[in-house]
Amino acid sequence: MNFLSLFARNLIEGPYTDPFPFKPAPTAKRFRGKIAFDPVTCEACRQCERVCPAGAIRFTRTKDGLEFDCWHDSCVFCGNCEFHCPTGAIHQTVDWHLAHGQADKFSAVEHGLIPFKVCPSCGGKALDSAPATAGITPALSAEEAGELRALCPKCRAKFIKARRTRT
Amino acid sequence: MTMISKLKSMAVKSPWIYRINAGSCNGCDVEMATTALIPRYDVERLGCQYCGSPRHADIVLISGPLTRGVVDAALKVFAEIPDPKVTVAVGVCPISGGIFRESYAILAPIDQYFPVDVNVPGCPPRPQAIIEGIAQAVAIWRDRL
Numbered sequence: 001m002n003f004l005s006l007f008a009r010n011l012i013e014g015p016y017t018d019p020f021p022f023k024p025a026p027t028a029k030r031f032r033g034k035i036a037f038d039p040v041t042c043e044a045c046r047q048c049e050r051v052c053p054a055g056a057i058r059f060t061r062t063k064d065g066l067e068f069d070c071w072h073d074s075c076v077f078c079g080n081c082e083f084h085c086p087t088g089a090i091h092q093t094v095d096w097h098l099a100h101g102q103a104d105k106f107s108a109v110e111h112g113l114i115p116f117k118v119c120p121s122c123g124g125k126a127l128d129s130a131p132a133t134a135g136i137t138p139a140l141s142a143e144e145a146g147e148l149r150a151l152c153p154k155c156r157a158k159f160i161k162a163r164r165t166r167t
Numbered sequence: 168m169t170m171i172s173k174l175k176s177m178a179v180k181s182p183w184i185y186r187i188n189a190g191s192c193n194g195c196d197v198e199m200a201t202t203a204l205i206p207r208y209d210v211e212r213l214g215c216q217y218c219g220s221p222r223h224a225d226i227v228l229i230s231g232p233l234t235r236g237v238v239d240a241a242l243k244v245f246a247e248i249p250d251p252k253v254t255v256a257v258g259v260c261p262i263s264g265g266i267f268r269e270s271y272a273i274l275a276p277i278d279q280y281f282p283v284d285v286n287v288p289g290c291p292p293r294p295q296a297i298i299e300g301i302a303q304a305v306a307i308w309r310d311r312l
Contacts, residue, residue, distance in 0.1 A: 015206075016207055017206055017207060017208070017209045018208055020298055053266050054259065054263075073262045073263045073286060074259055074262075074263040074288075075259070076290035077289065096293055096295070099287045099297075102284055102285070102286065105286055
């Protein structure tokens with residue numbers, strides 16, 4: 001009888017084989033795949049570069065700003081960068097379609113740019129990175145966060161100090 | 168021209184796969200075995216089959232960062248595979264060295280020693296990714312025939 005139930009199940013459900021090259025494959029929600037980077041929420045603390053065991057992540061300072069590069073051909077998908085990122089600017093997607101020809105070897109890169117801006121308070125040039133807001137109590141309002149973001153690091157420290165004395 | 172392409176399509180046969188372990192940690196080898204042996208992934212649907220001898224192979228999968236101890240043997244085996252052959256680098260180790268990059272004991276990236284055609288990054292790549300790489304390799308192999 002066991003054989004009959006198996007036979008009936010196989011008739012209904014079809015083969016167990018994944019139809020992958022011909023149809024999309026099922027992927028787990030928590031699958032650790034290709035790295036994605038969001039330059040808007042990045043604090044430019046460069047912690048991800050420090051913790052990356054494969055040295056796949058690299059920050060370079062150019063005349064436009066701070067450039068982020070993650071080479072998928074070196075990344076081992078360990079998730080350290082995502083774990084250590086204070087703002088969640090770097091995360092792993094469920095995309096695993098990474099097979100590519102030899103010609104694309106060095107273009108398989110996730111690229112991002114944190115541009116320079118001019119501080120409205122002191123007029124100096126600074127990176128347009130997200131401010132570190134983790135330890136600030138009470139939490140910043142939306143306007144305050146926007147104001148803080150526009151400033152350079154020194155003016156940000158002044159802003160937070162002034163706010164602390166105010167409250 | 169059409170005659171030649173017609174003849175080509177008639178002459179097409181199934182590519183056989185050979186694996187070279189160039190100092191791999193066995194992670195990618197397990198995934199490659201999974202790709203072929205487990206009915207869930209089943210690379211034989213693409214007409215591929217693993218073979219035991221390099222002389223029968225058409226597509227070669229190389230895993231591992233090419234350690235210094237294994238480089239001569241790997242080159243010798245690679246030379247025995249008849250042309251036209253397609254080389255697939257499986258895992259990040261052969262492509263860039265991965266976490267072993269800049270070690271004195273390895274010679275990665277392997278494209279300094281082997282003519283690599285397809286790269287499948289991952290540590291290890293999942294079986295479907297390997298199947299994707301093999302599908303690309305089969306397309307290249309059909310062109311070369």
